[in-house]
Amino acid sequence: MSKKPLNKDSATKTENGVPLSGRALIELIKAVHARGLPFRFRAGGHSMAPFIRDGDVIILSPFAACEPRPGDVTAFIHPETESLCVHRVLAVRGGRYLIQGDNLPGKPDGMVPLNAILGRVTVVERAGRRVRMGLGPERRMIAFISRCGGLTLIRRLARPLHGCLRRSPAPCVKN
Numbered sequence: 001m002s003k004k005p006l007n008k009d010s011a012t013k014t015e016n017g018v019p020l021s022g023r024a025l026i027e028l029i030k031a032v033h034a035r036g037l038p039f040r041f042r043a044g045g046h047s048m049a050p051f052i053r054d055g056d057v058i059i060l061s062p063f064a065a066c067e068p069r070p071g072d073v074t075a076f077i078h079p080e081t082e083s084l085c086v087h088r089v090l091a092v093r094g095g096r097y098l099i100q101g102d103n104l105p106g107k108p109d110g111m112v113p114l115n116a117i118l119g120r121v122t123v124v125e126r127a128g129r130r131v132r133m134g135l136g137p138e139r140r141m142i143a144f145i146s147r148c149g150g151l152t153l154i155r156r157l158a159r160p161l162h163g164c165l166r167r168s169p170a171p172c173v174k175n
Helices: 022-034 139-147 150-167
Strands: 011-013 019-021 039-042 057-061 073-077 084-093 096-100 110-113 117-126 129-131
Touching: 019 022, 022 039, 022 084, 022 117, 073 096, 084 139
Parallel strands: none
Antiparallel strands: 011 019, 039 057, 057 117, 073 084, 073 117, 084 096, 096 110, 117 129
16 A cells, blocks of 8 residues: 555565565556455555554455445555555545545545546554554544545644643552
């Protein structure tokens, strides 16, 4: 996966550590999905932070009977760079999908046709544990807030609070 688009010659690693170029990774995902199987690989980049972070392992599943919906996190071939990206669907218009990284306010990837979308992120793992935030029912609200530019404001307001919480852990009280 790439939050920051991988160019055709850059490399990322599958979950078992095999480095692949962007084009080879795209072809491998297509081949695995053609068999109806999910594809697991390590995310690279920061454009989907905080929901997907650099180094997280993601599982990309093929679309079965339904098409992408607002809020879904999808892997797709970027319309301009032809590189692999993993970003969130913000809206659907005329059979095309407005897609943008959660950490890229005001910088949508453009209107992406369905045939450029490879699959949906169904699982995110961080340090061996599943991350639940961002892929459940809240995904539609995240898409709406992202489309309106609200994620930047939330991040800006939450940063000082997050810093305070990390610096001053609650003391242990022993009885």
